[in-house]
Amino acid sequence: MSTVAASSNARRIGRGFAGAFLLAAIWELSVRGFNLPTYVLPSVSSILAGMVADAGKLAAAARFTAAEALTGYLLGCVIGIAAAVGVSMVPRTRSAVMSVATAINSVPVVAYSPLVLLWLGIGMTSKIVMVAVAVSFTVFLSTVAGLDRVDRKSIDLVRSFGAGRMAVLWRLRLPTALPLIIAGMRVSTVRSVIVAIVTEMLGAYGGLGWVIYQAVLQIDFVQVWAAIIVASAISLCFFGVISFIEQRYIFWR
Amino acid sequence: MSLSGLSGASLSAVKAGRFVSILKSLIWIAAFLLVVELIVVALGIRPYYLPRPSAIAAAFLATPQAYLLSMWRTLLETIIGFVAGSLFGVAMGVLFHRWTILRELFFPLFVVSQTIPVIAFGAVVVLWFGNTLFAKAVIAFYISFLPVTVNALLGFATVDPRQVALMRSFGAKEGQILRRLYLPAALPQIFVALKLASSLSLIGAIVGEWFGDTTGLGVLLLQAMYNENVVGIWVTIVASACLGIGLYGAVSEAERRIVFWGAEQ
Amino acid sequence: MLKKRHLLAALAATFVGIQGLGYSATPVAAQQTVNASLRLKWLTQAQFAGFYVALEKGYYKDEGINLTINPGGPNLLTENLVATGADTFGLSGGTDSVFSARDKGLPIVCIGVAHQVTPFVFVTYKDGPVKTVQDFKGKKVTAWFTGANHVLSAMLAKAGIKAGEVDVQPQQVSMTPFIDKQVDVATATRYNELQIVAQRVGMDNLRIFVPEDSGVSFPRDTLIVSEQTAKEKPELVEKFLRASIKGWKYALTNEKEAIDIVMKVAPTLDRAQQAVMLSEIKKLMVAGKGGTDGLFAIDKAAVGSANSLLAEYKVISKPVDLDAAFNDSFLSKIAVAEKRL
Numbered sequence: 065m066s067t068v069a070a071s072s073n074a075r076r077i078g079r080g081f082a083g084a085f086l087l088a089a090i091w092e093l094s095v096r097g098f099n100l101p102t103y104v105l106p107s108v109s110s111i112l113a114g115m116v117a118d119a120g121k122l123a124a125a126a127r128f129t130a131a132e133a134l135t136g137y138l139l140g141c142v143i144g145i146a147a148a149v150g151v152s153m154v155p156r157t158r159s160a161v162m163s164v165a166t167a168i169n170s171v172p173v174v175a176y177s178p179l180v181l182l183w184l185g186i187g188m189t190s191k192i193v194m195v196a197v198a199v200s201f202t203v204f205l206s207t208v209a210g211l212d213r214v215d216r217k218s219i220d221l222v223r224s225f226g227a228g229r230m231a232v233l234w235r236l237r238l239p240t241a242l243p244l245i246i247a248g249m250r251v252s253t254v255r256s257v258i259v260a261i262v263t264e265m266l267g268a269y270g271g272l273g274w275v276i277y278q279a280v281l282q283i284d285f286v287q288v289w290a291a292i293i294v295a296s297a298i299s300l301c302f303f304g305v306i307s308f309i310e311q312r313y314i315f316w317r
Numbered sequence: 318m319s320l321s322g323l324s325g326a327s328l329s330a331v332k333a334g335r336f337v338s339i340l341k342s343l344i345w346i347a348a349f350l351l352v353v354e355l356i357v358v359a360l361g362i363r364p365y366y367l368p369r370p371s372a373i374a375a376a377f378l379a380t381p382q383a384y385l386l387s388m389w390r391t392l393l394e395t396i397i398g399f400v401a402g403s404l405f406g407v408a409m410g411v412l413f414h415r416w417t418i419l420r421e422l423f424f425p426l427f428v429v430s431q432t433i434p435v436i437a438f439g440a441v442v443v444l445w446f447g448n449t450l451f452a453k454a455v456i457a458f459y460i461s462f463l464p465v466t467v468n469a470l471l472g473f474a475t476v477d478p479r480q481v482a483l484m485r486s487f488g489a490k491e492g493q494i495l496r497r498l499y500l501p502a503a504l505p506q507i508f509v510a511l512k513l514a515s516s517l518s519l520i521g522a523i524v525g526e527w528f529g530d531t532t533g534l535g536v537l538l539l540q541a542m543y544n545e546n547v548v549g550i551w552v553t554i555v556a557s558a559c560l561g562i563g564l565y566g567a568v569s570e571a572e573r574r575i576v577f578w579g580a581e582q
Numbered sequence: 583m584l585k586k587r588h589l590l591a592a593l594a595a596t597f598v599g600i601q602g603l604g605y606s607a608t609p610v611a612a613q614q615t616v617n618a619s620l621r622l623k624w625l626t627q628a629q630f631a632g633f634y635v636a637l638e639k640g641y642y643k644d645e646g647i648n649l650t651i652n653p654g655g656p657n658l659l660t661e662n663l664v665a666t667g668a669d670t671f672g673l674s675g676g677t678d679s680v681f682s683a684r685d686k687g688l689p690i691v692c693i694g695v696a697h698q699v700t701p702f703v704f705v706t707y708k709d710g711p712v713k714t715v716q717d718f719k720g721k722k723v724t725a726w727f728t729g730a731n732h733v734l735s736a737m738l739a740k741a742g743i744k745a746g747e748v749d750v751q752p753q754q755v756s757m758t759p760f761i762d763k764q765v766d767v768a769t770a771t772r773y774n775e776l777q778i779v780a781q782r783v784g785m786d787n788l789r790i791f792v793p794e795d796s797g798v799s800f801p802r803d804t805l806i807v808s809e810q811t812a813k814e815k816p817e818l819v820e821k822f823l824r825a826s827i828k829g830w831k832y833a834l835t836n837e838k839e840a841i842d843i844v845m846k847v848a849p850t851l852d853r854a855q856q857a858v859m860l861s862e863i864k865k866l867m868v869a870g871k872g873g874t875d876g877l878f879a880i881d882k883a884a885v886g887s888a889n890s891l892l893a894e895y896k897v898i899s900k901p902v903d904l905d906a907a908f909n910d911s912f913l914s915k916i917a918v919a920e921k922r923l
């Protein structure tokens with residue numbers, strides 16, 4: 065059983081790389097074939113060379129951004145899940161909390177960034193808060209949907225055995241909701257990195273967004289792309305880790 | 318006769334109930350704003366940290382047409398991007414579900430595509446799509462489709478393979494199985510994603526307007542931000558919140574009508 | 583009812599606006615009219631009043647140009663859009679971005695310089711510890727890392743201060759950290775940030791350090807075209823310059839009307855702020871050669887000093903060929919009387 069799972073995993077990873085390789089090949093060939101100048105689209109090979117040349121700078125920036133994204137992400141997940149559980153425990157608050165959360169989330173995070181930068185400065189705190197805001201809503205929404213999935217009959221059944229609210233939540237609601245919660249968490253991994261980067265572009269002491277901002281101003285497109293590829297790699301790793309956890313969970317179930 | 322009369326009566330009762338609840342929330346909002354106003358005045362909070370709600374309202378009323386025009390423009394971009402993103406998202410979900418090889422080759426690239434901050438590519442967007450409303454809708458589309466695909470796949474996975482086999486044995490075609498079995502099963506999940514996608518496409522439209530434009534909430538936001546016009550930032554925040562709530566409400570309403578089997582259990 | 587009509591008018595205007603966007607597709611009545619676009623470095627504001635005035639007054643039409651003005655935005659590089667042909671003309675960052683673009687091989691040429699002197703200054707509080715550039719030593723200074731940081735480095739070097747002796751931090755969007763006295767010295771453009779700060783703390787409480795006083799000059803707001811346009815359509819470039827200068831002369835002599843025109847495009851702007859902006863822009867544009875040779879004059883000496891400054895700080899790999907990067911042949915075809923205010 066486990067060897068089958070492992071081999072199918074290996075196949076999937078192999079195909080994932082095959083897809084990426086295909087894209088890179090098309091990219092490289094079209095840049096060379098159409099003789100595109102660097103300021104339109106740099107070739108994959110020149111970006112890779114740029115990444116090697118700037119490895120130290122990029123690694124430092126990547127650590128900076130990853131720290132912000134991860135801290136904000138964890139914070140956001142905790143807030144999102146806690147709020148959803150709270151809402152489902154106290155149904156009366158539901159419509160109020162939902163509308164406030166929707167209102168806050170409807171405003172693009174970028175709209176808050178000037179305010180958050182104003183309130184918290186251009187250090188790491190402002191990025192962590194921005195990421196947490198962005199992540200918490202996504203997780204909140206999926207958790208609420210997941211908790212709603214439990215059907216009334218199962219709850220009545222468990223209740224009839226004398227289970228309290230907490231027991232229903234812990235034994236029935238959360239396990240049923242888990243696939244959706246994790247799906248929400250998986251989608252927000254990517255968003256957390258982007259929000260950190262975009263906020264960095266508006267003011268920061270370091271990080272990939274800062275590198276991109278500087279590179280655009282110095283018209284160094286190879287560096288822009290190099291930073292973007294590093295950002296993608298971080299998001300992808302992050303996404304992979306959560307997917308792995310998700311798979312393990314489903315397998316266990 | 319009597320049946321239709323009954324349902325009509327209950328319908329109007331429902332309507333009245335909703336009207337009351339809307340009125341209630343309006344009163345709550347008014348009370349909240351009043352409290353904020355009082356707190357700001359009482360504590361003497363400086364306007365560039367938090368302006369008074371009345372100052373924000375006054376700023377809107379000074380040039381209502383400019384704000385309404387921008388809201389309308391942003392709304393159009395958002396809706397085009399959202400509809401395109403939702404359809405594409407579901408279509409990709411179907412393709413990826415049907416052909417595992419496609420999924421394994423390209424799904425990781427889809428994820429990668431979402432890790433690219435569009436804002437870094439202003440020039441590329443302008444080069445490819447020009448300075449049109451369409452260019453902004455493309456960005457709204459681009460950042461909104463992935464959650465739909467992810468959740469559609471998740472929803473399809475919940476379908477019991479035995480049911481599929483059963484339908485096949487009755488000679489059902491692929492299209493019928495999709496319409497009758499897969500889509501109904503996945504709709505509740507898809508709607509969760511659609512709610513997310515509605516706010517994501519709004520973000521896409523606003524960020525898209527940063528690539529050189531004259532109208533739109535994104536433009537107003539940037540302008541206010543760099544002129545340190547905090548009141549202006551707040552007017553724009555409120556305006557985008559209104560659009561976002563409207564869209565979210567519309568999607569939820571659609572969900573209530575379409576997915577009557579999934580919700581409210 | 584009235585409100586409804588407003589909304590309808592707004593909606594109608596939007597539709598018209600959307601249709602207007604397909605500018606290249608609409609057939610032009612006059613046969614000699616050429617379509618062209620101007621990409622600004624930022625959103626519509628008084629800083630670009632002259633171009634909007636020229637458009638509104640039909641000066642571009644008179645020269646046979648059907649011009650579209652495209653605003654800029656963050657991370658939108660004017661040089662890039664002009665080099666790729668997405669826009670015909672550009673009002674780009676300044677000498678710094680022109681040099682960086684040339685250094686990276688982007689085929690663009692500067693055909694005129696708007697701000698004859700450095701448009702930004704360094705500010706501190708009069709009652710604070712910083713009285714001279716020497717006093718920057720050991721203090722916290724914020725600067726935009728978009729060129730202002732190099733101007734600062736040059737000023738410090740001329741005052742005998744070594745790199746590392748001053749805590750230079752990247753400056754964020756807002757001036758609030760300076761207003762809250764979290765930093766000792768901040769960077770401010772004369773036409774925007776300086777006015778914002780002055781509005782909050784009063785101009786009398788501020789001490790200003792001008793780069794030119796330290797012998798550093800950094801002219802900004804450059805008009806650019808692609809090398810291809812410069813070579814193949816020199817008459818278009820000349821006509822565009824003539825109409826733009828006419829617009830700017832009108833704007834700088836009829837400031838109130840110019841602000842009206844800008845406010846019509848961007849009604850949410852603060853009128854008073856825009857009026858001050860335009861009067862400050864005027865000072866920058868008529869300073870030095872702008873006063874003697876006329877608007878958009880290219881002061882090779884000032885441009886050359888920026889060139890060597892950027893090369894010294896390794897922003898560009900080597901000094902750029904000035905005559906290839908700055909082409910004043912189009913300007914010189916326009917009579918000085920036409921250009922001088």
